[in-house]
Amino acid sequence: MSPERFNSDLFLTTSQVADLFNVHPSTVKRWCNEGELAFDKTGGGHRRIHLSDALSLAREREISTFLTPFTPYEGHVWTAVNEVLDSGSYNRVHALAMGWLLRGSTGRLSRLFLELGRHPQIPFPDFCDHGIAGFMRDVGEAWRSGQLRVAEEHMLSETLLEVLLQLRPEMQRRGRRSLNGGRPQPVAVVGAMEGDRHSFGSLCIRLALERRGWRVFYLGADVPVEDFAAMQTARGASLVGVSFAPPASGADMKRCIRILAEFYDEAHPFALALGGQTSDSVDLSDVAAPFAELAAFSSVRAFHDALESGFGSAVETAATVGEIA
Ligand code: B12
Numbered sequence: 001m002s003p004e005r006f007n008s009d010l011f012l013t014t015s016q017v018a019d020l021f022n023v024h025p026s027t028v029k030r031w032c033n034e035g036e037l038a039f040d041k042t043g044g045g046h047r048r049i050h051l052s053d054a055l056s057l058a059r060e061r062e063i064s065t066f067l068t069p070f071t072p073y074e075g076h077v078w079t080a081v082n083e084v085l086d087s088g089s090y091n092r093v094h095a096l097a098m099g100w101l102l103r104g105s106t107g108r109l110s111r112l113f114l115e116l117g118r119h120p121q122i123p124f125p126d127f128c129d130h131g132i133a134g135f136m137r138d139v140g141e142a143w144r145s146g147q148l149r150v151a152e153e154h155m156l157s158e159t160l161l162e163v164l165l166q167l168r169p170e171m172q173r174r175g176r177r178s179l180n181g182g183r184p185q186p187v188a189v190v191g192a193m194e195g196d197r198h199s200f201g202s203l204c205i206r207l208a209l210e211r212r213g214w215r216v217f218y219l220g221a222d223v224p225v226e227d228f229a230a231m232q233t234a235r236g237a238s239l240v241g242v243s244f245a246p247p248a249s250g251a252d253m254k255r256c257i258r259i260l261a262e263f264y265d266e267a268h269p270f271a272l273a274l275g276g277q278t279s280d281s282v283d284l285s286d287v288a289a290p291f292a293e294l295a296a297f298s299s300v301r302a303f304h305d306a307l308e309s310g311f312g313s314a315v316e317t318a319a320t321v322g323e324i325a
Pocket of ligand 1: 196298
């Protein structure tokens with residue numbers, strides 16, 4: 001027996017094998033009973049199937065599983081994905097992804113993030129905060145300490161931006177489903193602060209809103225503050241979301257608030273959500289502003305929870321209600 005056969009993380013229950021193969025658990029039990037699939041038994045008499053045995057059967061029967069494209073890393077991917085599902089920790093995912101990045105295996109890397117981003121049991125806000133942002137932080141550190149080249153960081157950024165864009169149609173479909181009963185489609189304008197070329201935060205917010213049925217006018221990175229105001233009025237948006245990454249500071253956030261307050265038109269009210277790593281270091285409690293609502297968020301999760309509690313929904317807007325683009 002190879003040492004990896006002793007790794008208990010790689011022994012699957014019959015229902016885990018059934019999920020992996022997309023078949024009914026009784027089919028897996030039948031394969032075990034007919035000797036097609038080797039298994040061990042726990043002290044309590046339950047079947048446990050080693051991942052490598054399950055994968056050999058998949059190959060023999062030409063059954064494709066989500067692990068198929070990761071050969072020869074199926075065991076690593078299996079344990080990494082299960083760590084996310086069991087504890088919400090992305091440590092193994094990040095270690096695996098960093099190894100692939102250093103070897104130039106961006107195809108595998110993007111497949112893994114796509115798999116996690118569309119996984120029905122992984123909440124999308126947590127995928128953004130821990131999966132994507134957590135990894136980008138590791139990458140930022142690796143770049144700062146000279147372990148990664150600028151080119152590798154750029155390659156990774158492009159790869160993960162593509163992953164998010166590939167997830168977008170699924171998010172929009174889900175959003176459309178949530179718009180039941182002819183409820184008017186709320187409209188948002190989202191982008192990153194003037195001078196800020198970091199676009200991931202605002203892209204995550206775009207998807208998180210679309211997933212909830214919002215129509216989002218996405219302005220991308222480095223947007224002049226006045227343009228947020230102009231787009232809000234032109235599109236009748238009830239929410240404006242602005243992202244700030246370092247080196248943008250709390251002073252930049254307050255400048256953004258001041259300019260948007262100057263342009264604020266009571267006839268076109270909106271809620272203002274600021275967000276990004278800069279939110280950790282800013283106190284908005286003393287800011288007097290005319291917006292229907294104002295808050296700063298350092299995560300998609302915090303923003304998502306605020307939306308759940310009604311943030312941004314109190315505004316009566318002359319929104320241009322239309323099809324999701
Ligand atoms: C990728 C990257 C870049 C890419 C960006 C590519 C792109 N298309 O976005 C490029 C190469 C362009 C870049 C440029 C620069 N970068 Co840079 N970059 C990064 C890196 C590695 C990842 C940032 C990222 O995308 N994170 C992923 C997203 C999802 O995380 P996030 O932004 O935090 O967003 C999350 C939350 O904050 C929140 N959120 C964000 N926005 C919003 C908005 C709303 C409304 C809400 C509700 C929530 C929310 O939700 C998100 C999900 O959790 C970071 C490392 C790090 N520690 O972050 C450095 C980092 C931010 N960059 C840094 C630097 C120094 C720069 C440059 C100045 C480098 C240079 N000398 O040119 C320039 C700045 C250019 C500019 N004017 O903006 C430093 C900043 C250090 C500092 N304190 O000043 C960092 C920290 C790297 C480091 N360790 O030194 N960078």
